[in-house]
Amino acid sequence: MASSILSDCSSARLLPLRRALLPQRVPRIRPCPALASPRRLFADARPQLLPRPPRMDSVPAAAASSAESATVSADASAKVIDGKLVAKQVREEIAVEVSRMKHAIGIVPGLAVILVGSRKDSQTYVRNKKKACEAVGIKSYEVNLPEDSSEEEVIKHIASFNSDPSVHGILVQLPLPRKANATVSIVHSQTKNPEEITRQADIVIAAVGVANLVRGNWIKPGAAIIDVGINPVDDPESPRGYRLVGDVCYEEASKVAGAVTPVPGGVGPMTIAMLLSNTLESAKRIHKF
Incomplete structure (x- = not known):
């Protein structure tokens, strides 16, 4: 029986953000892959993705407005993209389906x-x-x-x-x-003058693995900041001796950006929610449920 090999950060569905927040020019900051991915060896085990959502320009204005209000909340100057709220809704739907599948077919x-x-x-x-x-x-x-x-x-x-x-x-x-077989991405932690590139971007997706790398003066006013990074930094006041921060300096970014994801509580909850969703979908397809 073939299982699905799931990506840690690939979502099966997209957040219902307005097109105004998603222009075409999207430079990415992401880490170098460490090993050639073993998933290529399993042609029958590719991720099973859920159906794509409808285009936002085909959704009635009232529905689009409702979706937007569910995903963002107002902060001092930037909108905070609330991954926890959307993830909570997704998880509730998954729990219902898992229970229904268990009682219907025992899987x-x-x-x-x-x-x-x-x-x-x-x-x-x-x-x-x-x-x-x-x-x-x-x-x-x-x-x-x-x-x-x-x-x-x-x-x-x-x-x-x-x-x-x-x-x-x-x-x-x-x-x-x-x-030994790492490759270099477009913009990474060793790129010269990365701030000049990111200042031109309407959206910055940071996933480089360096705490607070992206500063406020790297950001174009009004840009959308998606912080995928999660980095442990020493914190004697924390019970674990450390706390988690993103690749973006949140305090500075929130004063410049138009929208920003916090760390923790932004991208992380959504990646886990969609991982659960993909697992459920894989089980349903295998058992034709």
Whole structure:
């Protein structure tokens, strides 16, 4: 039985943001991939995505206005894109469907997560995903591998989960430990004068893995800032000894941007919600439910 290998950050559905917030010029800041992805070895295990949502220009004005109000809330000068609110709505829908599937055909969707190494941020991701699975009734399975694990070892565990009929989604937690075959993205942490590039952007998507890299003076006034980064920084006052911040300096960005996602509470809740949604959809397709 083939499970779906799910991407950590790919959503099956898009947030209903207005077109005004989504112009065409979208420079990305993202990390270098660490290993050649093993998912290419499983042609029958590609992610099962949900149907695309309708185009926003085809949605009645009243509906579009309602959708917008559900995803953003007013802050001092920038709108805060509330990932927690939308994720809560998605999770409630998933919980209902999981329960309906369990009672109708006796099948409970299962999500397997493979974690390589001991990065604090990755451990936080996995812990949150496990809690999210429990909250909606999805079974969760976890494998923790040492940092020096080979690509072959990771693929072996993927193959094992792929043949397990109780597993419907497989996630290899990224980033994987650094290896020799990394590639360079358009803009990354070592790019010269990245602020000159980002200042021209109407949307900045930051996922470089450097705490507070994007400063307020990097941002074009009114731009939309999507902060995918999550970085642990020392904080003696925190029970864990650290706190999580994004790649964008939120305090500075919120005074310049037109809209901004906080960290935590912005992109993170949505990626987990859509991971659960993809797992449910995979189980439904496998069992023709």
